Amino acid sequence: MPPFSPSRLPPPLVPLRERAGQAALFLDYDGTLAPIVDDPGGARPVPGVPELLARLGARLGVVAVVSGRPLAYLRAALGQPTGVWMAGLYGMEEVGADGRLRSDPDAESWRGAVQEVTDVLRLAAPPGVEVEPKGLAVTVHWRRAPAQEVWVREVVTSEAARTGLRVQPGRMSVELRPPVAADKGTVVARLGACHPVVGCFGDDLGDVPAFEAVAALGRAGATTVTVVVADAESPPRLVAMADVSVGGPEAAVALLEAIAEDSIAED
Secondary structure (H helix, E strand, C coil): CCCCHHHHCCHHHHHHHHHHHEEEEEECCCCCECCCCCHHCCCCCCCCCCHHHHHHHHHEEEEEEEECHHHHHHHHCCCCCCCEEEEEEHEEEEEEECCCCEECCCHHCHHHHHHHHHHHHHHHHCCCCEEEEECCCEECCCCCCCCHHHHHHHHHHHHHHHCCCEEEEECCEEEEEECCCHHHHHHHHHHHHCCCCCEEEEECHHHHHHHHHHHHHHCCCCCEEEEECCCCCCCCHHHEEEEEHCCCCHHHHHCCCHHHHHCCCCC
16 A cells, blocks of 8 residues: 555645645545445445545545445445535435435436336346446446447447437446436536535546536636546546546545544654
8 A cells, every 4th residue: 555644645635634624525436435346236445434434524624425326335335424425326316414315306207217228138138247226327237248348338329229318338337327417527516616625536437527527616716636546447538637646446545544634643
């Protein structure tokens, strides 16, 4: 693990620590707080992450986990750390730092269509292809059957054209979701507004809108930083947008630990 400490933070991240009370911090889950695994249902956070989130929530103005995962999954994996927002399904459902649940009413109107597509995909999926139901979305994974990538992309594109659902690409996966104005960028723009310091950690194409929203807040006057949690599958577009790059969730968590420390220790 890199030797990050409060006195050895990369310079772009220092404002998140030195101006913590004014800062908004947005964190992806898969590939950022939790390692990527073959079984999407088995992704677990790096040890100590729930407690770390609570410490960050006590220090920073806003801390939010923003993920394509359903909210129920995030809460099962992370609990409900005090002072932390959780936005699931790219912001279509969320629980605030106050513990209050919210969902996008426009997305809810698509629940029946999503379920119907989920049933179709489950019946059609070849061996090794996993269909992951998410309530308001469905993701099709080919990580355990890489030879089926073309089949997955073709059938998902066809179902999108038939139903009007939107295609969201991911790591060795494609998702179908309602065509509503909700993504990681809308969450960052809304919760990050009026905060003079904004940071965001992410690793995949779904994080591009979040990084774009951070950049927009920067143009409006905020001090900003974006961190890509990079590996061999990282999309070049996201890597090019980032101010800081770290190698994997353990390194990302080490950075967050340094931001959360109460005092700067002597080296």
